[in-house]
Every structure is written in C-alpha cells, then in structure tokens.
Amino acid sequence: MxxxxxxxxxxxxxxxxxxxxxxxxxxxxxxxxxxxxxxxxxxxxxxxxxxxxxxxxxxxxxxxxxxxxxxxxxxxxxxxxxxxxxxxxxxxxxxxxxxxxxxxxxxxxxxxxxxxxxxxxxxxxxxxxxxxxxxxxxxxxxxxxxxxPNCSTIIMLLAVTPIHRAVGVKRLVVSTYQAASGAGAAAMAELEQQTREVLEGRQPTCDIFPQQYAFNLFSHNSPVQPNGYNQEELKMVHETHKIWGEQGDNKTGITATCIRVPVMRAHAESINLTLDKPLSEDEAHKLLADAPGVSLIDDRENNRFPTPLDASHVDDVFVGRIRHDLSQPEGYGLDLFVCGDQVRKGxxxxxxxxxxxxxx
Ligand SMILES: NC(=O)c1ccc[n+]([C@@H]2O[C@H](COP(=O)([O-])OP(=O)(O)OC[C@H]3O[C@@H](n4cnc5c(N)ncnc54)[C@H](OP(=O)(O)O)[C@@H]3O)[C@@H](O)[C@H]2O)c1
CATH class of the missing domain: 3.40.50.720 (NAD(P)-binding Rossmann-like Domain)
Known part of the structure; x- marks a missing residue:
C-alpha cells in the first residue's frame, strides 16, 4: 500500500x-x-x-x-x-x-x-x-x-507635515527633551541605578553617559560637530529635507537643539514654526486632529498638555500647546508641544x- x-x-x-x-x-x-x-x-x-x-x-x-x-x-x-x-x-x-x-x-x-x-x-x-x-x-x-528615520525626526514630522502640506513651513525651530530609552536598554538601566544611588546618598555610576543623568539634564550625547551642532540635531535637519523631498535653495530653514532629560521613555519636543501662509489656531487644531498617527491633548483651561507618560507605549504622537507665536505676524507663527514614544513610533x-x- x-x-x-x-x-x-x-x-x-x-x-x-x-x-x-x-x-x-x-x-x-x-x-x-x-x-x-x-x-x-x-x-x-x-x-x-x-x-x-x-x-x-x-x-x-x-x-x-x-x-x-x-x-x-x-x-x-x-x-x-x-x-x-x-x-x-x-x-x-x-x-x-x-x-x-x-x-x-x-x-x-x-x-x-x-x-x-x-x-x-x-x-x-x-x-x-x-x-x-x-x-x-x-x-x-x-x-x-x-x-x-531618526526617532526625533519621525515624532516631529507626524505633527509638522500636515501643517507643511497645508500652508508651507518656511522655518522650523525645534528643541527636544529626549528619554533614556533612546540610548538603549543599558541607558535605561543606568538612569534607574543612578536614581537609586542618588536617593541613597551614594555616588552615581556613570558608565553609559559621562555626566550624572538622574536629577539632571544635558546636551544630547551624540558627537558635537565643528559647527557646534551635535549629530542628533543635524539628523533632524538633513533627514527632514530628504523626507520632504527638499533640495537646493527651496529647503525649509531648520534648526534643532537636542537635550537628554531623565525620563525613561518617550521624547518631547517644543516646535516653533514660521509659515508661508497664515493659519488660524482653529485650522491648526483641525489639521492635527485629522492627521494620521496624531492625537491632541490641548486643554488650556486645565493646563493639561502632552507628557511623555501619556505617550509611553502608545502608537500615536500627542500634540498640544497649539498657539500663535506672539513674536510673528498674526497667523504666520505657530508653537506646538509634541510627545511621542521613540522606541515605538520612533x-x-x-x-x-x-x-x-x-x-x-
Ligand atoms: N532606542 C531607541 O529609542 C531607538 C530609536 C530609533 C532608533 N534606534 C536605533 O536602533 C538600534 C538599536 O537601538 P537599541 O536602543 O535597541 O539598542 P540596545 O538596547 O543597546 O540593543 C542593541 C542590540 O544590538 C545587539 N548587538 C550588539 N552587538 C551586536 C553584534 N555584534 N551582533 C549582533 N547583534 C548585536 C544587541 O545584542 P546583545 O544583547 O546580544 O548584545 C542588542 O540586541 C540603534 O541603531 C539605535 O540607534 C533606537
């Protein structure tokens, strides 16, 4: 058979x-x-x-x-x-x-x-x-x-691209507040260990970062270039141009300052925009509310805006503090505060x- x-x-x-x-x-x-x-x-x-x-x-x-x-x-x-x-x-x-x-x-x-x-x-x-x-x-x-792309770039672009597509971003100024997990599992362990050591009155162990991380913050640990920018900052600039398909003289003006803060997970970013065409706060809200991968936490009355803890282990990037920049002509300047889980969406x-x- x-x-x-x-x-x-x-x-x-x-x-x-x-x-x-x-x-x-x-x-x-x-x-x-x-x-x-x-x-x-x-x-x-x-x-x-x-x-x-x-x-x-x-x-x-x-x-x-x-x-x-x-x-x-x-x-x-x-x-x-x-x-x-x-x-x-x-x-x-x-x-x-x-x-x-x-x-x-x-x-x-x-x-x-x-x-x-x-x-x-x-x-x-x-x-x-x-x-x-x-x-x-x-x-x-x-x-x-x-x-x-770099995690900080991804988080920024989820929030800024809908605005760029709608009215054009002429200039972008970003400051980051970056979590330990962005530097890997060992950096998270070091932040935890240092926190314990400092609370117990002991000398903090600095193996991953050269400076004390717990109860402190410092400029991003990536190498500083001759022009004074560190590599993380330049990644945000150059990668954004590539993703937006910008070349030559038509590039958006972008500058970044990247800082490590003693947060375990999820990066925060303060973003200031100069726009090509005016945009009202209501229009900005609507654009961001409709944007894929974005959620709003923007409650002025209760002073409740995005935090790294809101964003931790969550797919969406959170945006709040959507407001006109008083230093720019009405409608041409916009401020945002963004938090996103850089291990996850980043x-x-x-x-x-x-x-x-x-x-x-
Ligand atoms: N952390 C973030 O938020 C983030 C965000 C965006 C991009 N990234 C990028 O993602 C990458 C990993 O980051 P991470 O934070 O996950 O780092 P990590 O926690 O330090 O993990 C590093 C990983 O690489 C493995 N590895 C090291 N040497 C290796 C080798 N010779 N052969 C094979 N595997 C090796 C390690 O394996 P062992 O355990 O066996 O050593 C471990 O699995 C980096 O390029 C980082 O820039 C990280």
Missing part, C-alpha cells in the same frame, strides 16, 4: 514573509516583538538574532519559545524582511548579506539614511518613496534597504508599518 505524502507548502513571501529581527534583545528589538504581535503581522516564520552573548537565550512570541541565534553572514537564508536594530556598524556589516539572500532590510540605524537611492520613510508622510525605489517582495521588485512601530507596506 502506498500513501500519498503531501509536501509542506512554502508560505507565500508576499503575503506571509519570513522575518528576522537583528538586535532582538535590545530596547527596539523587544518592542518589535510586541508590535508585530499586537498588529497581527502575517508571517511565515521569525528568526531572532543578536550577538554571540545572547545566542541560546530564548524569547516568547505568540505562545512559542524561540531561540536567539548569533548574527552571522549566513543568518538570512529564507528571510524575506530583515528588521535591523543593532546599531549602525552592524547594519553596515550585515545588511548586504541580507540583501544578497533576497531580503528587504528595514534599518533602524543611521547607517544608510542619507544614502542616495535608499528610501527614508515615515509611512504617514512618504510611503510613495518605497514604490519609487521599486524595493519590495513582489514580482519585478528588488531587495534593498529602506531606512527608518523605531519599532514605524519599521513594522514599513514592513506592512511590503506585504500584499
């Missing part, structure tokens, strides 16, 4: 791609697992990758225990979408191996953001950049890198939204 053996069918990569998470043990990597699960991302398989230090550890996903493997150049066989969040040097070293294996890389690091031909994407703002680059999993599309969620655009 013979029995017909059915061959296991391969999942269709365009509807159920196999994913890899590079840097799964990190702050963003862990958020990837939550976001993929919460959004019921359709997948044929999931590979968890990190350094040799984490090889053999396990992580739970959709009721299954998965073993973390060491990232090597051979890690990407059968992978369709590789979500990278292990820092720029790892992306530079391994993204090509993923592409050579046929995968689309969605990269959270700054390694390729400003590279010509690499789409830099906030799905609510410029999803069409992926189509233009013809990167994807479908027939006729090619593997490649899609870059996730990193993992934005990257998963990009991955969703690749799935049929």
């Amino acid at each position: 013979t029995s017909a053996r059915t061959q296991p069918t391969q999942p269709d990569r365009t509807t159920h791609p196999t994913l890899a998470i590079v840097g799964v043990t990190g702050a963003v990597g862990q958020e990837f697992l939550r976001v993929l699960d919460q959004r019921s991302f359709p997948m044929g398989g999931l590979k968890l990758l990190a350094s040799a230090r984490s090889a053999g550890k396990t992580a739970e996903f959709r009721g299954k225990t998965l073993t973390i493997e060491e990232l090597t150049e051979d890690s990407f066989a059968g992978v369709d979408i590789a979500l990278f969040s292990a820092g720029g040097s790892i992306s530079k070293k391994y993204a090509q191996a993923a592409i050579d294996a046929g995968a689309v890389v969605v990269d959270n690091s700054s390694a390729f953001r400003m590279t010509d031909g690499v789409p830099l994407v906030v799905p609510e703002v410029n999803a069409d950049a992926i189509t233009a680059a013809n990167i994807g999993l479908g027939e006729g599309q090619v593997p490649g890198v899609i870059a996730n 990193a993992a969620l934005n990257a998963v939204q990009i991955a969703e655009l690749l799935v049929k």
Whole structure:
C-alpha cells in the first residue's frame, strides 16, 4: 500500500514573509516583538538574532519559545524582511548579506539614511518613496534597504507635515527633551541605578553617559560637530529635507537643539514654526486632529498638555500647546508641544508599518 505524502507548502513571501529581527534583545528589538504581535503581522516564520552573548537565550512570541541565534553572514537564508536594530556598524556589516539572500532590510540605524537611492520613510508622510525605489517582495521588485528615520525626526514630522502640506513651513525651530530609552536598554538601566544611588546618598555610576543623568539634564550625547551642532540635531535637519523631498535653495530653514532629560521613555519636543501662509489656531487644531498617527491633548483651561507618560507605549504622537507665536505676524507663527514614544513610533512601530507596506 502506498500513501500519498503531501509536501509542506512554502508560505507565500508576499503575503506571509519570513522575518528576522537583528538586535532582538535590545530596547527596539523587544518592542518589535510586541508590535508585530499586537498588529497581527502575517508571517511565515521569525528568526531572532543578536550577538554571540545572547545566542541560546530564548524569547516568547505568540505562545512559542524561540531561540536567539548569533548574527552571522549566513543568518538570512529564507528571510524575506530583515528588521535591523543593532546599531549602525552592524547594519553596515550585515545588511548586504541580507540583501544578497533576497531580503528587504528595514534599518533602524543611521547607517544608510542619507544614502542616495535608499528610501527614508515615515509611512504617514512618504510611503510613495518605497514604490519609487521599486524595493519590495513582489514580482519585478528588488531587495534593498529602506531606512527608518531618526526617532526625533519621525515624532516631529507626524505633527509638522500636515501643517507643511497645508500652508508651507518656511522655518522650523525645534528643541527636544529626549528619554533614556533612546540610548538603549543599558541607558535605561543606568538612569534607574543612578536614581537609586542618588536617593541613597551614594555616588552615581556613570558608565553609559559621562555626566550624572538622574536629577539632571544635558546636551544630547551624540558627537558635537565643528559647527557646534551635535549629530542628533543635524539628523533632524538633513533627514527632514530628504523626507520632504527638499533640495537646493527651496529647503525649509531648520534648526534643532537636542537635550537628554531623565525620563525613561518617550521624547518631547517644543516646535516653533514660521509659515508661508497664515493659519488660524482653529485650522491648526483641525489639521492635527485629522492627521494620521496624531492625537491632541490641548486643554488650556486645565493646563493639561502632552507628557511623555501619556505617550509611553502608545502608537500615536500627542500634540498640544497649539498657539500663535506672539513674536510673528498674526497667523504666520505657530508653537506646538509634541510627545511621542521613540522606541515605538520612533523605531519599532514605524519599521513594522514599513514592513506592512511590503506585504500584499
Ligand atoms: N532606542 C531607541 O529609542 C531607538 C530609536 C530609533 C532608533 N534606534 C536605533 O536602533 C538600534 C538599536 O537601538 P537599541 O536602543 O535597541 O539598542 P540596545 O538596547 O543597546 O540593543 C542593541 C542590540 O544590538 C545587539 N548587538 C550588539 N552587538 C551586536 C553584534 N555584534 N551582533 C549582533 N547583534 C548585536 C544587541 O545584542 P546583545 O544583547 O546580544 O548584545 C542588542 O540586541 C540603534 O541603531 C539605535 O540607534 C533606537
């Protein structure tokens, strides 16, 4: 007697791609697992990758225990979408191996953001950049890198792009108040440890940041350039121009000051705009209330505006303090205060939204 053996069918990569998470043990990597699960991302398989230090550890996903493997150049066989969040040097070293294996890389690091031909994407703002680059999993599309912008840039652009599209932003001045988690899992642990040490009257341990973080704030820890701006500030400037498709003399004037504050999670930003055409406060409210990925907390009567705690673990970016800038002609200047979860919308969620655009 013979029995017909059915061959296991391969999942269709365009509807159920196999994913890899590079840097799964990190702050963003862990958020990837939550976001993929919460959004019921359709997948044929999931590979968890990190350094040799984490090889053999396990992580739970959709009721299954998965073993973390060491990232090597051979890690990407059968992978369709590789979500990278292990820092720029790892992306530079391994993204090509993923592409050579046929995968689309969605990269959270700054390694390729400003590279010509690499789409830099906030799905609510410029999803069409992926189509233009013809990167994807479908027939006729090619593997490649899609870059996730800097977290502070993403959060700012969710709030400012609807206004820019409606009336034009001539000049943008942003000051950030950035959380510990933006610097990874180790920075969060250091803030917690320092807080305990200071409260107990002990000397705070400064391993990640050179200065005391608990009960303090300081200029962003990224390297300061000869022009006095740190790298985080310049990312906000240059990435915004790329995402808005601005070139040459037609670029919006943008300046940024980035500060680390002793908040565990979610960045805040104070934004001042000079507009090409006048916009009333009511019109600004309506634009932002209708904007995808934006929620308003703007209650003047009760002095209730967005906080990092409101934004923590939430998809939307919160906007409030929407008011005319008194120093500019009526209607031409606008102030906003914005809070967004930079591990989530600033990193993992934005990257998963990009991955969703690749799935049929
Ligand atoms: N945190 C944020 O809010 C945020 C926002 C936007 C973008 N990003 C970017 O996302 C990336 C990750 O940030 P994070 O905050 O999640 O950092 P993190 O918490 O420090 O995690 C780093 C991850 O990289 C892995 N890794 C380090 N060296 C490796 C190696 N040689 N091979 C393979 N994996 C290695 C680590 O694995 P082990 O545990 O095995 O060492 C860990 O999983 C960075 O590029 C960061 O700029 C972060």
